[in-house]
Amino acid sequence: MRTALVIGTGLIGTSAALALTARGVAVHLADHDPEQARTAAALGAGTDGAPDGPVDLAIVAAPPALVADVLADAMGRGVARGYIDVASVKGGPRRELEARGLDLAAYIGTHPMSGREKSGPLAATADLFEGRPWVLTPTRDTDTEVLNLALELVSHCRAVPVVMDADAHDRAVALVSHMPHLVSSMVAARLEHAEEAAVRLCGQGIRDVTRIAASDPRMWIDILSANPGPVADLLTDVAADLEETVRALRALQSADEDKRREGGTGIAEVLRRGNAGQVRVPGKHGSAPRAYETVAVLIDDQPGQLARIFADAGRAGVNVEDVRIEHATGQQAGLVQLMVEPRAAAVLTAALKERGWAIRQ
Known part of the structure; x- marks a missing residue:
């Protein structure tokens, strides 16, 4: 070319x-x-x-x-x-x-x-x-x-x-992209009129779930308008799961012990299926997902902090497989979560402590 x-x-x-x-x-x-x-x-x-x-x-x-x-x-x-x-x-x-x-x-x-x-x-x-x-x-x-x-x-x-195949692709992206975007938007929509005191409690979990809801709505209207059938089919299944989950949660409020037990079983099944699906998400470089250990480090919100951490990890001979940052609400600080191979966690922890970093369990 x-x-x-x-x-x-x-x-x-x-x-x-x-x-x-x-x-x-x-x-x-x-x-x-x-x-x-x-x-x-x-x-x-x-x-x-x-x-x-x-x-x-x-x-x-x-x-x-x-x-x-x-x-x-x-x-x-x-x-x-x-x-x-x-x-x-x-x-x-x-x-x-x-x-x-x-x-x-x-x-x-x-x-x-x-x-x-x-x-x-x-x-x-x-x-x-x-x-x-x-x-x-x-x-x-x-x-x-x-x-x-x-x-x-x-x-x-x-x-x-x-x-x-083109149609197989459209069904696949409905599952892994289009439907999740709508679900993310629905969760984020709950925050629009929520009390400020509640919103201030947002942590990394809600940030992860709602991140893609920040995308341009006009672009997504175009995308969803071109693939409505497969997305609607998937949301029908999600709606059925939601109904079952709501029934299970209501049962947990019951004074009847058998109903509470039934509700707990229903919730446990939803969480089990979620675990089973999540482990199928490809990991690094498209490989099968691997279990990493997390080394959590408290950092100040200052220029160069992340560069220093990665440099210190490199000096210790540890490869950081993934990283997440959880910001402290209302403070100039955050928690950096470094994901590493299990055998490297103790080495990295000791090296970072030696260089003055505050490690959090």
């Missing part, structure tokens, strides 16, 4: 353009908002000038509802040898293109499983996709050259290619 055209310079499009430009690909940028394309160009993502002729690959980074229109226009103008889109829904756009009678040999639907709560070119980064799955949905009609161009794009972005 020597040349590419990115149509849509939001977070995903600009991030892909930055990654391609860094690998020596000449990238042209286009957007319905010329100012946004100019912003992406100023960030080093390419040029907002039109290419002289057909490029090797056109990357359509438009909302799901607009993908078919943008692709049909680009294919009609012959702007590239190959065409892909990066929308989060795959079945619908392809069926729309088929209904228009387009030859889809030069097209493959893709979806990089990566993003941020922020949108737009200013949120973009060349390493956004690094180590993340990038779904490709070829069919028997897909030209081998186009598939190879898509794989080259994934490689340049340092992502991990995953080949799936």
Whole structure:
């Protein structure tokens, strides 16, 4: 791949353009908002000038509802040898293109499983996709050259290619992305009119659950409008679980001992199923989840504190597998939780204590 055209310079499009430009690909940028394309160009993502002729690959980074229109226009103008889109829904756009009678040999639907709560070119980064799955949905009609161009794009972005059927992909993202986003928003909505005294008690648990609820509602309306059926099916199942859980909690309020016992059993079953599902979430580098030990360190809210901790861990020969920060409400302090291999926990604890860090059990 020597040349590419990115149509849509939001977070995903600009991030892909930055990654391609860094690998020596000449990238042209286009957007319905010329100012946004100019912003992406100023960030080093390419040029907002039109290419002289057909490029090797056109990357359509438009909302799901607009993908078919943008692709049909680009294919009609012959702007590239190959065409892909990066929308989060795959079945619908392809069926729309088929209904228009387009030859889809030069097209493959893709979806990089990566993003941020922020949108737009200013949120973009060349390493956004690094180590993340990038779904490709070829069919028997897909030209081998186009598939190879898509794989080259994934490689340049340092992502991990995953080949799936388009409709299977849509059901999968409904489960692991679209439905969780709505549930997160529903939990966060409980806080909108909550008493201030209650909100001040928010800890890391509620922050984890509601983090993705901060995303742009307009973007998510587009996504959910393109995949409503699978998401609705999953929420129906969640609603049934909620009804069972409410009944179990009400039973725990009963004066009848048998009902309380039944309620406790119901709650225990919900928690057990949650444990069973959570352990299936892939761990580091997509591997099976591993059990780490946590070393908790109290830090001041001062510049350089995290860098010092990681440097001290490195001097002790300990690799930090994951990290979480729990901020103390109303205080200039926080708790850094360093996840390490169990055999390394004692070594790290001793090393950090020796260097003056306050360890919390």
